[in-house]
Amino acid sequence: MTAHPVYLDHNATSPLRPAAAAAMRAVLDDVGNPSSVHAFGQRARRLVDGVRQQIADVLASSPLDVVFTSGGTEANNLVLLGAQAERLIVSAIEHDSVLGAARASGRPVDLVPVDREGRIDLDELERMLAARQERALVSIMFANNESGVVQPVAEVARRVSAAGALFHCDAVQALGRIPVMPALLDADFVTLSAHKIGGPAGVGALVVRGAHALAPLLHGGGQERFRRAGTQNVPGIAGFGAVIQDVLQSNDERTRLAAWRDHLEATLSAAGGVVIGAGAERLPNTSAIAMPGVKSETQVIALDIEGIAVSAGAACSSGKVTRSHVLEAMKVPDALAESTIRISLGWSTDQDDISRAIAAWMALRERTRSNRGRDAA
Ligand code: PLP
Numbered sequence: 001m002t003a004h005p006v007y008l009d010h011n012a013t014s015p016l017r018p019a020a021a022a023a024m025r026a027v028l029d030d031v032g033n034p035s036s037v038h039a040f041g042q043r044a045r046r047l048v049d050g051v052r053q054q055i056a057d058v059l060a061s062s063p064l065d066v067v068f069t070s071g072g073t074e075a076n077n078l079v080l081l082g083a084q085a086e087r088l089i090v091s092a093i094e095h096d097s098v099l100g101a102a103r104a105s106g107r108p109v110d111l112v113p114v115d116r117e118g119r120i121d122l123d124e125l126e127r128m129l130a131a132r133q134e135r136a137l138v139s140i141m142f143a144n145n146e147s148g149v150v151q152p153v154a155e156v157a158r159r160v161s162a163a164g165a166l167f168h169c170d171a172v173q174a175l176g177r178i179p180v181m182p183a184l185l186d187a188d189f190v191t192l193s194a195h196k197i198g199g200p201a202g203v204g205a206l207v208v209r210g211a212h213a214l215a216p217l218l219h220g221g222g223q224e225r226f227r228r229a230g231t232q233n234v235p236g237i238a239g240f241g242a243v244i245q246d247v248l249q250s251n252d253e254r255t256r257l258a259a260w261r262d263h264l265e266a267t268l269s270a271a272g273g274v275v276i277g278a279g280a281e282r283l284p285n286t287s288a289i290a291m292p293g294v295k296s297e298t299q300v301i302a303l304d305i306e307g308i309a310v311s312a313g314a315a316c317s318s319g320k321v322t323r324s325h326v327l328e329a330m331k332v333p334d335a336l337a338e339s340t341i342r343i344s345l346g347w348s349t350d351q352d353d354i355s356r357a358i359a360a361w362m363a364l365r366e367r368t369r370s371n372r373g374r375d376a377a
Pocket of ligand 1: 204
């Protein structure tokens with residue numbers, strides 16, 4: 001009997017939760033544009049507005065603040081390009097959708113550095129805020145997709161607001177994995193995405209707290225209160241709603257994943273693995289771990305052959321082997337950065353998956369060690 005494949009790449013995308021699949025299936029057999037006045041349209045609108053309310057509840061916000069988008073990338077682009085600010089301050093470890101949009105905005109951009117554990121330098125942020133008069137938009141993520149390191153978001157919000165600037169937080173990796181409230185209570189903009197937590201890909205939201213002006217990226221109809229034109233992705237939004245419901249009740253899941261992740265790290269570290277960001281608070285599901293001397297691509301391929309799916313850094317940059325800007329910003333030495341893989345757990349992970357991942361990692365470590373021994377002989 002061949003063993004089932006082990007999926008440990010939830011930070012890239014998570015399998016669809018059964019509750020999300022069921023909610024989407026129900027809608028797929030239905031018809032209705034939420035902007036239509038007839039009964040079909042109104043039914044779709046009620047569904048969309050119900051999920052809008054759910055998202056607002058998660059962030060103690062108003063449903064009027066929720067702008068549905070095609071995912072985290074669009075939400076990040078919408079705020080970085082559309083918020084009213086003369087300059088941008090973003091951390092060096094943001095997702096490429098923040099960094100790319102910041103560069104494309106044509107506005108001056110300051111990059112907040114991080115320490116060796118991947119935590120942003122709050123003093124440097126403060127200095128950047130004070131350095132110029134023009135209004136800044138500050139974009140700092142809640143938790144990093146590669147390292148899992150969690151940022152001091154409440155403190156960032158406090159300092160940004162004291163400086164009269166705007167604060168955007170990309171909470172894509174944090175939602176459902178750690179409590180995001182009350183830390184986000186004072187964030188002006190929050191990015192969310194459904195597919196990292198078992199919802200469908202292609203749907204997300206930007207929460208715009210209060211009456212901040214936002215220039216739309218897309219022009220057309222008056223959907224989303226003129227902030228995002230285009231017919232809403234009703235099945236996607238239904239899946240997003242189902243997953244939020246599921247995830248907010250899943251304390252047990254978080255505790256379980258944290259215990260397995262800790263066991264995995266303890267075992268691999270004892271065998272020579274090096275955990276990146278080990279000294280910082282991290283997401284309970286994420287482990288960036290180096291096998292010194294073995295290239296990350298080699299590890300990813302070798303583990304894949306054993307049926308274990310992990311990634312060599314950010315999913316968006318895997319496939320093409322580029323240096324990770326996150327590990328670079330953390331000043332991880334090149335040799336270690338080049339041998340780091342990301343193992344990320346999620347709702348479908350079980351204990352057997354962890355045991356198999358550990359066994360495959362150990363076997364690879366043993367093989368590469370004895371090959372090196374042979375080469376040296
Ligand atoms: N922000 C972070 C931190 C992410 O990890 C990702 C996905 O990798 C995104 C934004 C983009 O989200 P989406 O895939 O929904 O466009």
